[in-house]
Amino acid sequence: xxxxxxxxxxxxxxxxxxxxYALQKLLRAFVPLLIIILLKAESQTRIYVIVGSVFxxxxxxxxxxxxxxxFYFYIRPxxxxxxxxxxxxxxxxxxxxxxxxxxxxxxxxxxxxLVGVFAVEIDSAGGSGKEVMINxxxxxxxxxxxxxxxxxxxxxxxxxxxxxxQTTSDQNTKxxxxxxxxxxxxxxxxxxxxxxxxxxxxxxxxxxxxTNYLGDRFELDPEQMEAYVNQYWIGYVxxxxxxxxILSVLIINLIRILYKFYNFTxxxxxxxLLLSFGLLATRxxxxxxxxxxxxxxxxxxxxxxxxxxxxxxxxxxxxxxxxQNKKSALEIPGCSAVEKExxxxxxxxxxxVEGVALKSSNRFFWTRFFFFGLLPIVLFLLFFRDxxxxxxxxxxLPLYLILVSGVSYRxxxxxxxxxxxxxxxxxxxxxxxxxxxxxxxKIQKIETTQFFWQxxxxxxxxSLYTAGGVLRFNSTKYSEIKKYVDYWLxxxxxxxxxxM
Numbered sequence: 377x378x379x380x381x382x383x384x385x386x387x388x389x390x391x392x393x394x395x396x397y398a399l400q401k402l403l404r405a406f407v408p409l410l411i412i413i414l415l416k417a418e419s420q421t422r423i424y425v426i427v428g429s430v431f432x433x434x435x436x437x438x439x440x441x442x443x444x445x446x447f448y449f450y451i452r453p454x455x456x457x458x459x460x461x462x463x464x465x466x467x468x469x470x471x472x473x474x475x476x477x478x479x480x481x482x483x484x485x486x487x488x489x490l491v492g493v494f495a496v497e498i499d500s501a502g503g504s505g506k507e508v509m510i511n512x513x514x515x516x517x518x519x520x521x522x523x524x525x526x527x528x529x530x531x532x533x534x535x536x537x538x539x540x541x542q543t544t545s546d547q548n549t550k551x552x553x554x555x556x557x558x559x560x561x562x563x564x565x566x567x568x569x570x571x572x573x574x575x576x577x578x579x580x581x582x583x584x585x586x587t588n589y590l591g592d593r594f595e596l597d598p599e600q601m602e603a604y605v606n607q608y609w610i611g612y613v614x615x616x617x618x619x620x621x622i623l624s625v626l627i628i629n630l631i632r633i634l635y636k637f638y639n640f641t642x643x644x645x646x647x648x649l650l651l652s653f654g655l656l657a658t659r660x661x662x663x664x665x666x667x668x669x670x671x672x673x674x675x676x677x678x679x680x681x682x683x684x685x686x687x688x689x690x691x692x693x694x695x696x697x698x699x700q701n702k703k704s705a706l707e708i709p710g711c712s713a714v715e716k717e718x719x720x721x722x723x724x725x726x727x728x729v730e731g732v733a734l735k736s737s738n739r740f741f742w743t744r745f746f747f748f749g750l751l752p753i754v755l756f757l758l759f760f761r762d763x764x765x766x767x768x769x770x771x772x773l774p775l776y777l778i779l780v781s782g783v784s785y786r787x788x789x790x791x792x793x794x795x796x797x798x799x800x801x802x803x804x805x806x807x808x809x810x811x812x813x814x815x816x817x818k819i820q821k822i823e824t825t826q827f828f829w830q831x832x833x834x835x836x837x838x839s840l841y842t843a844g845g846v847l848r849f850n851s852t853k854y855s856e857i858k859k860y861v862d863y864w865l866x867x868x869x870x871x872x873x874x875x876m
Contacts, residue, residue, distance in 0.1 A: 380524055387493050390512020394440035396487045399433065443621050449510055458525060459507050470508055476500045478692050480522045486656040494518040523766040554640040558684055563630035565678040570623045651706065659707060659834030665692045665723040666874060667788060669844025671813045671852050684710045690844030728813050731796025737835050741788035742852040749780035795847045795860055802849050812847050814840065816864045817871035824861060
């Protein structure tokens, strides 16, 4: 019988996990500096560095033990609170009302897998980020604590021999997995630009580090590079780097998807979804329909041909910024159209309907055409034309302008705000087409914006604030937006549904 009404400690083996975590953070911060010192410093200095490193490791081990000794968690039945006490020099006590607990996740990082422990993350309404993190407990304790907190009970029976990973009372449980083939398809068809920019940043960092360390020995001779390009023809050089870039992006994307979403399992019950995924770091979390604030679907041309799409789910997230909420959104990769419909049916009880369509004004197109097309070209001609002797470079400018025009026009054509009595859907994008879906009664605040230069054209925007982030739609007919804002406020005031 697991009784959480009495103060409990984390697993003793978690001391090693705490030590490895602290050591990992220290190595990330100081490894480059240590490598430079060990390579360039004198032998006596190296001895001091090694001795200091050993002393620091011993200190980290002692601190990990003290953290273990001073960390307690328990449930106080009389006040219906979950309490965590922690701290070595500065003791702190965190108290959370059980009815305010929104989510309990069970995760396992690579370090925790090495020592065989799990982490329990507890998130409550009104908090910023994760309220409590219990870093090292056994799997049985993690499951029992999760159920105890979510069901608002004091104890959970664990001596019946039942499998704690299943819900014995629910006969409607259904388990499904996202196949390896679907994950590979997602890895090959997503996040091209972000991955390419990360590769460029990484290579630039490596180049700067090598230049600083090797000095003149690593400097590239511009004349030699020009001679090489002229000798082997610039077309082959461009083709080589283009193919190399594409292969690098695809491989890194594929590795990222497999690492993050390996063995993605969805357990569907009558009133919730349990998601479990991860290769080296395993995450387990619950989705409850009434707490879902925003659902975002993302699909590009290749994914549409393969009948897959990505779904991002934002639940009640407390007082966090919109950027943090989007970053912490739950992602379900590789869903088919049928799986998407099943998910929507469970969360909404029906399929989202798009309804009346409000398009963006054509000023959306002209604004982006000016700021991202004409303005950069004008600045380039004003400040950099004296540095370019080869006139062939100027032939790129019309191509750049055509590219910007095409991208801006497609974004303008796709941007749509769909309004239905039960749903609000915002469609946008260029290559990755996204749809953000929200139910009007879950809106917490509505903000309309109209700049003074937009008044004569009756153009403005609207921001819909929810507990899971903000949805924005700009450059549309302002008078129409105002009408729907009044309608949404009426729905919010008269709705009796609970989204907590």
